[in-house]
Amino acid sequence: MRSRLVVAAVLSVTAHAICAAQRAASAAQHPNVVLMFADNLGWGEVTSYGGNRGVPTPRIDRLGAEGMRLTNFNVEFSCTVSRAALLTGRYAVRTGAQQPTGMTLWEVTIAEALKPLGYSTALFGKWHVGGYDWLDKRAPTNQGFDEWYGIPLTSNDAQITTTPGFDSTKTPTPYIWEGKAGQPSRRVQVFDLESRRTIDRESARRSIDFMQRNVREKKPFFLYYPITQIHFPTLAHPDFAGKTGAGDIGDAMADVDHNVGLVLDAIKRLGIERNTLVFWCTDNGAEIRRPWRGTSGPWSGFYNSMMEGGIRTPCMIRWMGHIPAGQVSNEIVHEIDFFPTIAAAVGAPDIVPKDRAIDGVNQLPFLEKKQPKSNRETVLFYNNNQLRAVKWKDWKFHYLFAAEPGAITGPPSMRLFNLRSDPKEETDIKDFNPWAISVFDKIVADFVATTERYPNVPSTAPDPYVPPTRPQR
Amino acid sequence: MGSGWGNTITLTQNATALTLEWVIFTRGDLQPPLTFVYPLDGSEHTNAFMMGRGTEKQISRASWDGGKLVITTKQSFPNLVEGQTVETVVTRTLSLESPTTLVVETTRNGVLGGHASTTRTVYTKG
Numbered sequence: 104m105r106s107r108l109v110v111a112a113v114l115s116v117t118a119h120a121i122c123a124a125q126r127a128a129s130a131a132q133h134p135n136v137v138l139m140f141a142d143n144l145g146w147g148e149v150t151s152y153g154g155n156r157g158v159p160t161p162r163i164d165r166l167g168a169e170g171m172r173l174t175n176f177n178v179e180f181s182c183t184v185s186r187a188a189l190l191t192g193r194y195a196v197r198t199g200a201q202q203p204t205g206m207t208l209w210e211v212t213i214a215e216a217l218k219p220l221g222y223s224t225a226l227f228g229k230w231h232v233g234g235y236d237w238l239d240k241r242a243p244t245n246q247g248f249d250e251w252y253g254i255p256l257t258s259n260d261a262q263i264t265t266t267p268g269f270d271s272t273k274t275p276t277p278y279i280w281e282g283k284a285g286q287p288s289r290r291v292q293v294f295d296l297e298s299r300r301t302i303d304r305e306s307a308r309r310s311i312d313f314m315q316r317n318v319r320e321k322k323p324f325f326l327y328y329p330i331t332q333i334h335f336p337t338l339a340h341p342d343f344a345g346k347t348g349a350g351d352i353g354d355a356m357a358d359v360d361h362n363v364g365l366v367l368d369a370i371k372r373l374g375i376e377r378n379t380l381v382f383w384c385t386d387n388g389a390e391i392r393r394p395w396r397g398t399s400g401p402w403s404g405f406y407n408s409m410m411e412g413g414i415r416t417p418c419m420i421r422w423m424g425h426i427p428a429g430q431v432s433n434e435i436v437h438e439i440d441f442f443p444t445i446a447a448a449v450g451a452p453d454i455v456p457k458d459r460a461i462d463g464v465n466q467l468p469f470l471e472k473k474q475p476k477s478n479r480e481t482v483l484f485y486n487n488n489q490l491r492a493v494k495w496k497d498w499k500f501h502y503l504f505a506a507e508p509g510a511i512t513g514p515p516s517m518r519l520f521n522l523r524s525d526p527k528e529e530t531d532i533k534d535f536n537p538w539a540i541s542v543f544d545k546i547v548a549d550f551v552a553t554t555e556r557y558p559n560v561p562s563t564a565p566d567p568y569v570p571p572t573r574p575q576r
Numbered sequence: 577m578g579s580g581w582g583n584t585i586t587l588t589q590n591a592t593a594l595t596l597e598w599v600i601f602t603r604g605d606l607q608p609p610l611t612f613v614y615p616l617d618g619s620e621h622t623n624a625f626m627m628g629r630g631t632e633k634q635i636s637r638a639s640w641d642g643g644k645l646v647i648t649t650k651q652s653f654p655n656l657v658e659g660q661t662v663e664t665v666v667t668r669t670l671s672l673e674s675p676t677t678l679v680v681e682t683t684r685n686g687v688l689g690g691h692a693s694t695t696r697t698v699y700t701k702g
Binding site for chain 1: 577578580581582583600625627628629632651653656662664666684685686687688689690691692693
């Protein structure tokens with residue numbers, strides 16, 4: 104009996120040692136991933152993209168200079184759909200994601216995909232893909248995040264408690280929440296105009312704590328830091344309020360840059376710069392709502408529109424030792440490409456789901472300068488279920504042109520622009536380019552064909568969602 | 577998509593040619609209207625224009641098919657796809673439905689694996 108116990112103990116110790124060694128090897132093989140995702144932050148707010156307000160953004164700019172800065176980075180047109188696309192590698196129209204309902208748990212997020220590789224995962228900031236009935240149903244911890252802190256919905260909820268006539272017995276008071284996987288989320292504090300100012304700083308603090316813990320434990324991590332600025336109400340941290348002379352948005356931009364700097368400084372201090380793939384980009388184009396109207400730089404339009412000002416945003420990607428520094432590219436990249444790119448970067452392309460349509464493509468060879476071209480030349484832009492525009496190379500075809508959100512511009516509704524000769528999308532040249540309808544219709548037809556095989560998830564689909572069985576073509 | 581000639585055009589026909597004038601630019605742009613000439617003797621004619629991407633050329637030939645005028649226009653797009661020139665052929669068939677109603681049926685060939693498309697546009701004389 105005693106010898107059996109000794110053998111058992113030796114086996115146990117050996118097994119533990121093997122696991123530890125595997126974890127260490129895994130940590131060495133798998134880079135950390137930090138994804139910083141600002142909100143309603145338009146092209147013209149960042150110095151390296153023109154910096155229209157003259158508010159310096161040195162930390163964000165340096166991040167781009169240390170890797171690749173993209174000038175044709177594309178996103179979905181609005182908050183919820185953009186976050187759904189980012190996290191799933193799928194155009195949001197496929198996921199059914201909409202603000203009231205969020206997206207089903209059937210969707211596989213980057214966080215979920217990384218978990219089996221031994222990653223710790225966390226979200227600090229804004230969720231907004233869980234719908235109104237998110238609590239303990241569609242929370243971040245139900246979608247692959249080990250822990251989270253932040254707001255389940257969006258930043259304008261901070262205005263609710265100060266809205267004239269607010270009655271807490273009739274309207275739910277918004278809160279900042281926190282949670283851990285396997286446990287119910289719990290309220291941290293009321294989300295109001297004061298806590299709106301500090302939530303990003305607190306998220307940065309928690310991000311740094313999360314990274315420190317995982318470096319100490321030698322675990323690879325995925326940190327998702329969805330920054331709530333500069334979405335309205337654009338009220339900056341007290342450290343920056345009134346400091347830039349460029350108004351609330353200018354102050355908030357300085358705040359964003361500072362918080363990004365805190366995260367980047369921590370990455371450096373922890374000695375993980377070369378083993379951490381860092382993304383910084385924004386969810387959609389510039390804020391439009393007065394008095395916090397953002398700037399789209401050279402582009403027309405704002406978020407919630409399919410104009411370039413709504414769907415082309417700043418993006419920097421850094422991975423020291425892998426992505427050569429100082430690159431600036433006008434190649435087309437989309438936020439849905441992050442999932443397959445991260446999968447490739449962590450050496451596990453198979454974590455990208457195979458049982459559904461994935462629209463993202465692996466951009467790692469392009470980022471690493473192993474090929475001059477991006478792996479993408481088309482982008483489709485949907486407004487929920489309605490196709491609005493398609494980008495192909497330098498061309499953009501609007502199927503339903505609307506210069507401003509929610510207002511269809513007069514005829515012609517179909518318009519073609521070359522984004523290099525007409526970046527503001529002002530002169531329709533469809534009639535002079537009769538090739539266009541053939542090319543763009545084919546792109547759309549090819550996409551629609553994939554929805555026959557993989558039907559879009561209805562926006563009202565409950566959990567658990569089971570996709571319909573369709574014959575393989 | 578329309579006829580490919582815009583919503584408001586001026587068509588003038590005489591014994592030798594059909595001339596299309598098309599106001600694209602605003603007064604402040606200080607640009608003349610675009611003018612396209614289609615000889616009616618069956619000869620080939622090149623119309624050149626500028627829309628911000630160099631001088632573009634359309635080569636057209638018009639012919640009568642009974643009471644209908646058929647205008648076939650070819651245009652080349654070099655390097656639309658790297659190293660490849662895409663040729664388009666647009667065929668417009670013009671017919672009068674009434675003295676004040678012109679119907680233009682426009683067919684564009686399919687390119688780069690896409691399908692051809694046809695649209696029917698009705699112009700009313702102003």
